[in-house]
Amino acid sequence: MREVRVLLIDDDEDDYVLTKGIFDEVSNRYAFYWVNSYEKGISAILKKQYDVYLVDYRLGKGTGIDLLTEAVNSGCEQPIIILTGKGDTTIDVQAMNIGAADYLIKDEIDSSTLDRSIRYAIKQAETLKALKSSESKYKAVFEQANDPILISDQSGKIHDINNGGLKFFGYSRSAIMKLQDAAIFKNLNDREQFGTLLEKNGSLVNFECELISGQGIVSYCSLSSFIQTDMVNLSEVYHTIIRDLSYRRNKEERSVNLGKMSISEHIAKGLGEEIRDPLSTINLAIDELASDNDITGNETVQSYIEIIKNNCNKVNRLVQNFISSTETKTLNLQRHNIVEVIEAAISDTEDLMTGHNIKLIKELVPYEQMILIDKPKIKNVLISVIMNAIEAMHSYPKTISITSTIDKDVYEIAVADTGTGIESQNSEIIYEPFFTTKKRAGGLGLTHAQRVLTTHNGSIKFKPLANGSLFLIQIPIYHESKLWI
Template sequence: MAIGKSEYNLGQDLIKVLLVDDDEDDYMITRDLLLDVEALEYDLDWISSYAEALDAIERNQHDIYLIDYRLGERDGMQLLNEALDGGCTAPIILLTGQGDREVDVEAMKAGAADYLVKGQIDHILLERSIRHSIERKALEREHAALEEQLLQAQKLESIGQLAGGIAHDFNNLMTPIIGYAQMGLTTLPEEYRERVYLEEILKAADRATNLIQQLLAFSRRQVVELQVIDLNSLLVNIDMMLQRLIGEDVELVILPSENLGAVKVDPTQIEQVVVNLAVNARDAMPEGGTLIVETSNIEFGEEELKNHPDMAAGPYVMFAVSDTGHGMSEEVKAHLFEPFYTTKEKGKGTGLGLSTCYGIIAQNKGYIWVYSEIGSGTTFKIYLPSSDVIPQGTERPSGTKSNELPRGSETVLLVEDEEQVRELAARVLRQQGYTVLQASNGVEALSIASRHADGEIDLLLTDVVMPLIGGRELSIKLRDIHPNVRVIYTSGYTDEAVIRHGMLKPGTDFVQKPYSLAGLTQKIRSVLDEPREVPATTS
């Protein structure tokens, strides 16, 4: 029965109360007390037996339980313990006919929200106890949720640091593999059948490099090229590609919002997120279904984000990717963004798709939330801070690449602590006509530069992370000796010394490992051919 009128409602319209008491007179008293309460609206149910009460509590259909201490041959303490052991999350108030300090302490230690003596209860005390118990339980849930978010964020951050370090080491290993295979292809005549072996090495290396790039995306150590774009335009540009990816059995529905705000992101990375989520959705609908991609503007206030303390209040642009697939369990959702975690059959997934999405969105200052239930499909919602700047286009310059490696005659100071990588780069550059000075660390490089103080060092090609002196500090000290030297950085990942918050510092030239011979030599030629700034003169 519904009891009372609602002035405030603790965030809900009706408080569902279950009274467990084997005395009907006590039920009538409790009902009458609740009738006198004007602040809350109640729906009071009454159960007199222990077994029925336990069954009702297991169904979890009430907001709060009032349990009498005496229940025939059993007692309320036993029911309290069984309920909590069974996973009851609603608050439980223990009632007793006579005050007993020991029972009071025992009940509170066991997990009761409150302890009331029947003869001393009036409607004010009962209302206050119910209200405080529900509010306190809500705060406990909120605190537990925030704690779980923090632990999950810390776990993903730790995994990201490990993944970034592994990716950095693998990129250093892949550089000579790719480089020497490419050198072999350039020296073997076309008719030699041995060329196919080198081509297969390069194919495998390319697949390995793609996996490494996904690890770097998860660890947020990729280079990003930020642009202010319109997400609707980006989705229109990849519409046909998405349809080909998901196949004919899945219907693609794109719902762009009108007057959508702009966002400052790396368009290529955001495209990768949409593609990864679309592929994940397709795999969740083996018998076909519907994939919906939609956008909208949303304004978050402080209150709406109280369970997301990492997010700042303000305007966001949301895009969501939803499917009508089989959904996910809570266990799967708990590990969803961890690298190499997959529910797919062996050989049908790397477990890096969603972790890549997580890293990319975080690197682009956004947030990703997931909503899913078994049998009810899944929705990923991505929130990106809205930008006031007018969007740019999302087209990429196509460019053309020549098969010829660029040549030069300048002097290059090559600094690299990985011997195989250093020897590869030196060999390639010498073959292309450059004079190469080699150093394995920054201290050795400065020593070499000092001995060549009278000559010109045109370019410093340096790794970022090295023992003794890092690449950034080396470039600053080198310019004291050779002020006109140009600088190119290389790294297995983009270090904070070169990249600040995922964005290249103005004027920084960078080559990501593992690099191709063409990519390295073209970058060197491009940097050396840039016109030097002419100092302003005064008259």
């Protein structure tokens, strides 16, 4: 068994003699030493020369509490036991609060008491050292982790968040510490369900929900959390690791969209052929009927024939537009300045906006790098979305806001209006062919826009506003020509 080096710091030689006598009765595993001043004692502590320190409360120049405070502030990890000539509860509490391992009254010390106090003090010091080491490792992992890690509690109070979390949510530390954790959940029902499941099970793995940043960016995330008891504050806290699944979800949505596009293209072509055959027969019959000598002079019949022909042509054009909107055509990809493409789309709709007394707010982020796109198709997408915004506004004030941002390898265009908005039950079907809530509208504009952006590996997303609608158009910025076409 390793010898334990014990240092007595006491300016009274008589106390040294008495204490040494007690040690002589204790197991020989202790090596006992003595210094007789505050200065020598603190020097020995700072040099970490001993395993345990017995410090007298009265040291002439200073007190044992002063020495204890200086030692703790200097990072002393060895246990310090305070000795005093008489019991004083105030000194006892003060010593323990600062970090003393024990508090002993000299007149009550015997070999058994001293041996037990030293053994317990060493064990406690080893435990605290292990805890500090574990805490230090956890802190390093906590701070250096790329994934956001959040520490909160059942009430929603945020206790801590790592640098990855601050970057992900876009808050400063002081700002997010003032919030409740419900502020990062897009839907409050998700926060309630998260807390309920965590309290019930004690841990939670891969709870999927949408979180929102300070800038309003919504991310689809997976939360894994467990409950831990905070021994300092005697309370339970949630340790939550957040993984951003937006990329995975976007890939899944794109896969679904590609599947839907393939099916709709197949259906459109088949339906087009089925409609065109009877239309051709009707048109042929109408032409024969119109040339009949018995009715060529009948203006009423001729006017009805003209109406039938016009409507047949309209049906034919509708079928052609439907087929065209569902066809996957090879993209003519070239490098273009995306800001110039947006400006061109705005220019083509500007007269209509002026005619409807619509205020245009435009904030486009300049981007000098050329983006690989099919310019006419992207321009038509932008025109279609702007036209939808124009047609959605029926009362004043009428405002269209067109802004852009750059996030990593994506150029995002936001088109917002102050129109009637889209009802929640329709938000999932607005890209379906022929869906429309407008009179005399074909319902193919957004279908075509989604198809064009999907073939560019981009996307179009709808977000409801308090007054109006917002469409986010995302176009990837490719540094290499790797596109699905």
